[in-house]
Amino acid sequence: MRYVIIGNSAAAIGCVEGIRQVDQEGPITIISREKYHTYSRPLISYLLAGKTDGERMKYRADDFYEKNGCEVMLGRTAVAIDSLAKTVLLDNGERVPFDRLLCATGSKPFVPAMEGLESVPVKHTFLSLDDAKALDQDLTEESRVMILGAGLIGLKCAEGIAKKVKSVTVVDLAEQILPSILDTAAAAMVQKHIERQGIRFILGTSAKCFTPSRAELKNGSAVDFDVLVLAVGVRPEVELLKNAGADIERGVQVDSHCMTSLPDIYAAGDCTQSYDITSGTERVLALLPNAYRQGEVCGLNMAGLETSYDKAIPMNAIGFFGLHMLTAGSYVGEEYVVQSDSAYKKLVTRQGVLKGYILVGDVARAGIYTALIRDETPLDTIDYELIKEKPQLIAFSKGKRDRVLGGA
Amino acid sequence: MKRIYVNEKWCLGCHLCEYYCAFANSGEKDMVKALKGVQINPRIQVEEKDGISFAVSCRHCEEPLCVKGCITGALHLVDGVIEIDKEKCVGCYTCILTCPYGCVMPSDEGVIQKCELCLNNAGGKPACVEHCPNKAIVFEER
Numbered sequence: 001m002r003y004v005i006i007g008n009s010a011a012a013i014g015c016v017e018g019i020r021q022v023d024q025e026g027p028i029t030i031i032s033r034e035k036y037h038t039y040s041r042p043l044i045s046y047l048l049a050g051k052t053d054g055e056r057m058k059y060r061a062d063d064f065y066e067k068n069g070c071e072v073m074l075g076r077t078a079v080a081i082d083s084l085a086k087t088v089l090l091d092n093g094e095r096v097p098f099d100r101l102l103c104a105t106g107s108k109p110f111v112p113a114m115e116g117l118e119s120v121p122v123k124h125t126f127l128s129l130d131d132a133k134a135l136d137q138d139l140t141e142e143s144r145v146m147i148l149g150a151g152l153i154g155l156k157c158a159e160g161i162a163k164k165v166k167s168v169t170v171v172d173l174a175e176q177i178l179p180s181i182l183d184t185a186a187a188a189m190v191q192k193h194i195e196r197q198g199i200r201f202i203l204g205t206s207a208k209c210f211t212p213s214r215a216e217l218k219n220g221s222a223v224d225f226d227v228l229v230l231a232v233g234v235r236p237e238v239e240l241l242k243n244a245g246a247d248i249e250r251g252v253q254v255d256s257h258c259m260t261s262l263p264d265i266y267a268a269g270d271c272t273q274s275y276d277i278t279s280g281t282e283r284v285l286a287l288l289p290n291a292y293r294q295g296e297v298c299g300l301n302m303a304g305l306e307t308s309y310d311k312a313i314p315m316n317a318i319g320f321f322g323l324h325m326l327t328a329g330s331y332v333g334e335e336y337v338v339q340s341d342s343a344y345k346k347l348v349t350r351q352g353v354l355k356g357y358i359l360v361g362d363v364a365r366a367g368i369y370t371a372l373i374r375d376e377t378p379l380d381t382i383d384y385e386l387i388k389e390k391p392q393l394i395a396f397s398k399g400k401r402d403r404v405l406g407g408a
Numbered sequence: 409m410k411r412i413y414v415n416e417k418w419c420l421g422c423h424l425c426e427y428y429c430a431f432a433n434s435g436e437k438d439m440v441k442a443l444k445g446v447q448i449n450p451r452i453q454v455e456e457k458d459g460i461s462f463a464v465s466c467r468h469c470e471e472p473l474c475v476k477g478c479i480t481g482a483l484h485l486v487d488g489v490i491e492i493d494k495e496k497c498v499g500c501y502t503c504i505l506t507c508p509y510g511c512v513m514p515s516d517e518g519v520i521q522k523c524e525l526c527l528n529n530a531g532g533k534p535a536c537v538e539h540c541p542n543k544a545i546v547f548e549e550r
Binding site: 010014040042043046051052056057058059060061288289292293296315316317318319324326328363364365366367368370371386391392393394398401402404405406407 | 411413414415416455456457460462464467473474476477479480481495496498499500501502503504505506507508509510512513514550
């Protein structure tokens, strides 16, 4: 069995580790556009802040490929998939044959059309190691940086560069920061914390037009900058599979075994959409733990061990300047909210199960909440009053505790 | 694989496991020196309410969500034991988000900590087990 993987990040590595649980022999070829050993993409902001380095941000040890029998083609781009001949065409004209293929192409930055944007000489997106290195090259202590987008990527970028530049201004069309993970109350709290670090926000408006170092905003104000970072959003990188004839909606559509509509061709990670059990909808859940698990499930299935990918939920762990927030699920339902100066907690229940939560500040043992969501545990089988107070196992039945802690 | 198991029926709620855990991981040779005046942050934690008590520490799951979800690769398996590479960890807390039992916690050094069965400290075997006065915590194959 010849395995080919396009991509070299979390889903791809999960796939290798999935395959090797079942098949220790079949050759694996990894094709990666980027020239680097597998690295942790979310660490690029930590790299700019000096909190990690090229060595430590490697997602797996140096001998990972060798140990797992992987041939790695770095700096090579897959340009087409022939699903009938079962080959991948590379940018150098070479054709790589496969029996099973994983497409783990991730996402690409989404840059909306904006008047005058092409006239801005110093602009960057912030998704890859090369993006981070290029941005870093352009930063000086005198740089005024404008970041378009107050989402996860834009704000991690802001945190990463805050100490290296003169000023950071974040602009977003949304009225609040981090709209994909926080409600307005939590967002206000986090925004205040980030502002105390000297970051300026202009929310509820967007750029009308650009000149080389100035953005005119729709609310009539303007921002002068030396460096522009475009962090409006990302889109699944689906072109290869689309051109090969696979079914695509928001992202690549896959079945419960993570196979695309094309036989023997699998997809995992940020390029796919998956079924979110908390909202009951197909969504792009572009987050690393899901990418790894989906990749692993692909690997298991590719090697012949039938495995389902289920229980996918949105979830996020992120922090800014020492303030941590953990979130999961969806926020439609009955709310329970506790707020203090330093912490915020929201639990959302619907149809007798926990559907989502937001924790800011005090995040201890949050995974107990995540598990309640993922397992759709009926709340009438636990002491929900205790769970509301804090995540704790004493809220569960004696039988469950005996199984978990006593191995019963 | 040998794991730590707790029998809540035998737990006295004395919290000695927490103190011995903190001591074992302090790097100090003297318990008084290690713990006097210190707000301990042990890797095993006792839950208690209405006469029920039990200690909770890493289950070293066979399907470890913390390891699989770790964004840096800092959490990894060594012969079934879940260990943390503190050099790689950036303290993103994804493991706190994913551990179903609440057994990974922030460490005082800024990243995270978890029970490593005392394999990586001077103890070499679980201090919580060794010092549990009522044998409510055991280290065995089940």
